[in-house]
Amino acid sequence: MTVPLPRLSEVVFEPPLNPKVQEAIDDSHYVRSVKILLQTKTPFWINKGVDGAVISDLPIRNTYFAPPFEGSAKGIIIASYVWEKDADHFLQMSDDDKITEAVSCLTQIFPEMANEFEHGACSEWRDAFCIFRPGQDKYHHYLRAEVGPNLYLAGEHCSVEHGYFEGALETGLRAAANILRQLDPEFRCKFDELLASGNPQDLGGSGCMKHLRNKMDQALQNQLFASARLCWS
Numbered sequence: 542m543t544v545p546l547p548r549l550s551e552v553v554f555e556p557p558l559n560p561k562v563q564e565a566i567d568d569s570h571y572v573r574s575v576k577i578l579l580q581t582k583t584p585f586w587i588n589k590g591v592d593g594a595v596i597s598d599l600p601i602r603n604t605y606f607a608p609p610f611e612g613s614a615k616g617i618i619i620a621s622y623v624w625e626k627d628a629d630h631f632l633q634m635s636d637d638d639k640i641t642e643a644v645s646c647l648t649q650i651f652p653e654m655a656n657e658f659e660h661g662a663c664s665e666w667r668d669a670f671c672i673f674r675p676g677q678d679k680y681h682h683y684l685r686a687e688v689g690p691n692l693y694l695a696g697e698h699c700s701v702e703h704g705y706f707e708g709a710l711e712t713g714l715r716a717a718a719n720i721l722r723q724l725d726p727e728f729r730c731k732f733d734e735l736l737a738s739g740n741p742q743d744l745g746g747s748g749c750m751k752h753l754r755n756k757m758d759q760a761l762q763n764q765l766f767a768s769a770r771l772c773w774s
């Protein structure tokens with residue numbers, strides 16, 4: 542199962558999951574986040590030598606400038622990408638107010654913004670991605686094991702690299718490998734042999750998959766990826 546934990550928490554399992562697994566599902570902390578995007582008449586920042594990002598102590602905090610789009614003279618700015626307490630400031634506002642505040646903040650840094658601004662759009666996430674609070678690291682252990690009979694979880698929340706696609710892919714591969722280990726004794730044998738050849742310290746998190754990628758022969762990789770694709774689809 543790959544749905545995020547807040548949704549998984551609403552699923553009633555029969556028979557019930559191990560209480561530790563259920564606690565990890567119910568209690569894991571998710572980050573709230575807001576993005577405010579602005580369209581400008583031109584990518585005016587390029588002529589000012591600004592590239593990439595501006596970090597400020599204004600409420601917008603983190604601003605990212607998109608490279609010019611082919612076939613368009615317009616500029617696109619992620620005027621604000623904020624999380625947690627910084628996001629709370631915007632989460633209570635209407636989209637129009639968010640955009641007005643973002644334009645006002647950016648105008649303090651770039652006065653030309655007042656004339657350049659054309660449109661704005663906002664997105665917000667109450668459960669953007671999982672980041673465990675202090676003391677929740679043990680949940681990695683519970684979420685990455687076989688959580689019920691023939692039941693494995695995958696998704697960035699099960700990863701030690703929370704909030705990144707890499708973590709989601711790694712856990713998908715891990716779940717696929719665990720299923721294959723159950724179904725195919727030959728795969729289990731080769732897979733466990735490969736794991737045993739790794740440095741135990743490197744085998745947590747995506748280190749495990751890096752090790753396997755480096756050592757696994759093509760046939761075994763194909764088998765694993767075919768199974769993972771079934772999980773991902």
Ligand SMILES: Cc1cc2nc3c(=O)[nH]c(=O)nc-3n(C[C@H](O)[C@H](O)[C@H](O)COP(=O)(O)OP(=O)(O)OC[C@H]3O[C@@H](n4cnc5c(N)ncnc54)[C@H](O)[C@@H]3O)c2cc1C
Binds near residue numbers: 544576698705709
């Ligand atoms: C604002 C933001 C910025 C990010 N920036 C980056 C970045 O720059 N780089 C990066 O690597 N990662 C980034 N991420 C994280 C990245 O998007 C996630 O790590 C990745 O998408 C997680 O993949 P996943 O398959 O675990 O979960 P998701 O992609 O969330 O997939 C879960 C799926 O479950 C479905 N689902 C939910 N509830 C149900 C239900 N009840 N029934 C059935 N299906 C359901 C959803 O529709 C969704 O398709 C960002 C995330 C956010 C929110």
